[in-house]
Amino acid sequence: MYRKFLTMAAGALVLGAASMSSAEAAGKNICVSWKTFQEERWKTDEAAIKAVVEAAGNKYASADAQGSAAKQQADIEGLITQGCNVILVVAFDSDAILPAFQAAADAGVKMISYDVLVEHPDALYVTFDNVGVGRLMAQTMLEKGKAEGDFAFIKGDKGDPNATFLFQGIMEVLKPNMDAGKIKNVCETFTDGWKPDAAQKNMEQCLTSVNNKVDAVISQNDGMAGGVVAALEAQGLAGTVPVTGQDGDKAALNRVATGTQLVSVWKDSRVLGQKAAEFANMIADGKALTEIPGVIKFSGGAKGVEVNAVLIPPNPITKANLGDVITAGWVTKEEVCAGAAADVEACK
């Protein structure tokens, strides 16, 4: 009952917006269907998308599905009626949203699945290269951390496919050295809910089991890296054992500056939003999906459907390029540089 009411209310709102926008139609309409606006990060994405869309003289409209697959479907139907030329969708449920994608395709509206893969052959998939994050972690470890020795792997939650994707990417890069016997996998463990305190316990047990003989730690995100560093510090090893991570957490970037974490692979959602909005503008102007710069064929989803995709490489933040996060306005210099090591250029 409640959901029905929400859907109706949303429909009414969308219809109202539709009559408004068609009255003053100028340029193309680029629309976004968000899965939920409760997470802060989507606001960052929205600002980036809006700026690019409006700079090109197009119009921006959006709908928030509030974490409901049913509402998102109604949202998209509403956006089609509203006369959107291109709809970016952050899918809440990538299977349940397929009928809405088909309806859009039938109505001649172009779709972009943003950040979350929707396996529809007519949609463009724009996301960060997630397997690439794993590869980047491993590469940075080989180039700037340790290229041989005893490695510990602190993986994310066992129920999250991302943990497995990341691990695939990591192993791809490390495999030659592992086969040559240079790198030994001494601990490998999943971490419930990606929790930092669980990662700390896992790392403590790992260090106990091999009597501190760990040369490098591949942690799959920054939160867990925090737990790993706390465990290393209790053994006086923090700073000598390189640790990886991702997300560009403030605390993690500070650890990069102080030298207890080697790298935080940073997925700047502003870059993602900006790129996706540029593509949306191009598609609205009639460009074919296959002509988008950097487009590839991607079929790594659960169903193996081949879609056009642009995979944007993330930025591995180490001591050397810590300035990137500061100049981008992601964090302030004071936040990152508290207690920084002397050799960090960005903190001078």
Place this chain on the structure above:
Amino acid sequence: MAAVDNTQNPAMAQEGALTRFMRATEIDPRMLGMVGALLIIWIGFDIFSSFLRGGEALFGGSFLTPRNLWILLVQTSSIAVMTTGMVLIIVMRHIDLSVGSILGFTAVCIGTMQVYWLAPALGVGHPAIWIITLALGLALGAAIGAFHGTLIAYFGIPSFIVTLGGLIVWRGAAWSVIRGETVAPMDRNFKLIGGGISGTTPGSIGATASWILGLVICAAIVWLIFHGRKQRKRFNFGLRPMWAEYFLAIAGCLVVLGITWIVNSYYWPKGVVDRWAQATGVTIPPEGLNIAFGYSIPVLIALFVGIAMTFLANRTRLGRYIYAIGGNPEAAELAGINTKKITVIVFALMGMLAAISASISSARLDSATNALGQFDELYVIAAAVIGGTSLAGGLGTIYGAMLGALVMQSLQSGMTLLNFESATKDIVVGCVLVFAVWIDQVYRRRVK
């Protein structure tokens, strides 16, 4: 001797030696069972790990090393602190599902106060920071608990619902305080509460203080036994035979001194010694420097909480009332006990204990995140239940629940040490929970 000697009771003449021993020493068989289970788990893990990697522990593995046992105690402390309160809640026929979320929320608030308010205002590392934040944190936890208690007692909403709501609300509130960011690093004095090393200051009390503490506890055990015997004589109660008194005193002291010896056999890791030597200008002899950790601060906190809560449960009017309410709420109310007020007090106490755990967890992690303490409510309840607390109310002991927490953490740490898959860990821990309760039921039925 004027007092009655238990062993002279004719009805006990045909009893087996073990039963007679148990009766004479008045040891709770369930506790003995749990200690036995714990030893089996520990030895099992040690033998198992000796096959995998080998090590220098008792049975050739890596589990029964001073280092692992020291870390095990630290890892248990946060859950152990909370489970002491959960026992009283369950005894009163209530439940608190919100402890993990209260932990997360108070941790995030403590972190925010330290990093964003007090450190800029008073200067980083100011000695008052940890005291202020700890006090405010505990007050906050108690206030949240009291709020839950009020809703339960005076508004008549079932505790399951109130705290289920709290589970969701406080986790959301924890996210809102810092918008999902991680607050780090914590104040350097506060950090010691977690037992980790802050610079060159370890969060533990060192060898000498640990031995002194061990001896003090020994003396306390002897005094308690002596004093107890005197009191029993005074009121003409049944006495334990002298050999049983000696046995209890010696066994208790041996356990305490044994644990002290273990925590004093875990030495500072080389990296920390080097850093310390550098900071203090001490030259390290070529054979290395062995500085013992001793009892860590979180373990001492848990120990203190355990003793205080046991005292509260057994020796105070409040404690008596709690068990009376659990045994029969209507009768307790008719007898003139203000059950509503006591409900509020117990939930406030639980909230405060969650805040203590929040301090331990965030200090240990050296950061506060909104995910801290997630699922802890389940482990806390499971520890209480494994420790013999009856969900029907009226029954449960503090030490049992703390032992239950140690059993759970032993299983988890041990399986991590052996590189078990985390799915296997979940399955084993769940099965052990159900099995432990079943054993307890069987035992209780047989005693009846």
